[in-house]
Amino acid sequence: MASHPNSSVSFSKELQLLLNCLSNKGPTDSTQLAGISETKLIELIQTHRIISQVRGPLSTFSEGGLQEKLNGIYSANKFTQLKFAAELIKINKAFSSQNIDHLALKGPVLSQEIYNDPSERTSRDLDIFIRVDQLDPSLAILKELGYELLTKFSTPKQKQAIVKHYHHMELYHSDENVLLELHWKLSSSKGNSISAEELWSKSTVIPFAGGAIRTLSKEHQLQYLCMHGALHSFFRLQWLTDLHRLFGQISLDEIDALYAATEISEARVCLNASLLLLSELYGFDVPEKITKDADRFSKRIVQISLREIAANTSMDRKKSRWRTTLYNHKVHYSISGIRGLIGSIFSRNVRPKNWQIFAFPDSLFFLNHVFSRFIWLFGKLKRKAP
């Protein structure tokens, strides 16, 4: 176990090896792979979604068995990501033909921006951002393309609650096995976030697989990824790896400018936390002013993130759902203050899955929130009943 200088968190040998690969520090010879559990290493690579980034450094010094496994995971991932890219192009065409404004978030477009290859980064879903007033026509187009809505609602009040308390709806294409998140906000955070209008006005069109697609501006991309990672306590190293590559593509002056641009928004805390983590885990050279100015909220996110990263094997996260929920509330408080904390707690009582079990009519809609926990428990007991 290796302890980190600014925290009491210890990382397993396998996790430390992966961090060395991600920060270009190794392995430098085969002895550094001695005593490593192959099973644990593979599990961590898949959980943190970093196969493309660690296969190269690990393959150089690994024996046949591990190398074969890494190549197998890498090839399978490549084909899946190509399918996601193809699906994104289909949706891009369908939305454009019906004049639906849309931005591609993360996924194959981010892969293209970071690696100049739409299939090099691991994604499990597609993320598309639309204008909230174009939600209905967007859903209709996606239905036509074969997507089924997983975030179900059947009354106007239910839809209104989803739009207010959530930031996306989930859809699934069973033939293609593609999960899609349709966003109208960048996050569920209730704080002072980037306005949708600002996002649209600064959005940019990039070349993508022989065509073109609209996405976030560089500045908003970085702010979004910092916020997304922070809200999830960076429990996947993939999110930090994305930021490491993107920050590596810009100058320190540009980082300073980004820092200044986030002065009045909650993005500042997330940016600070991300840069502190990159400095600690990836040895990224962060401007001194930023490390000096970091407030207790950013530092708290760093501590929570380090604990989450250390604990993140798929098994550990399942065991610690309550701890993760508590961390999540703490992170919301750190980013958006008391408003963020209340929003985070309240939004847990808006459960569209409950409405499939029992739903109060729209005239008594508030009772859905009040009885949310009971309906959830009732559904759980009903499922367990013989």
Place this chain on the structure above:
Amino acid sequence: MKKYAKNPNTVASKLDDELVMIDIDLGKYFSMNSIASSIWEYIDTPKTKEEICDELLNEYAVDRATCTQEVTLFLEELIQMKLVNEVT
């Protein structure tokens, strides 16, 4: 003279020495070895068979007659699979 162009409805990526791609409309995957993927890269902009051979002769030790024959067969195969279109 006939030129050959990529079908724009594909997404391709390198997988070690191979090139793998998916046909967007059909959802079918294809893979190409390193020489085939070189040809695929040459036709980023439409090219004639002769222009493709010129490029290959610079890169690989092969005589022009064999090269032309192989390229012709390969392009016919790609046209059949609808991965390449003939353009004028």
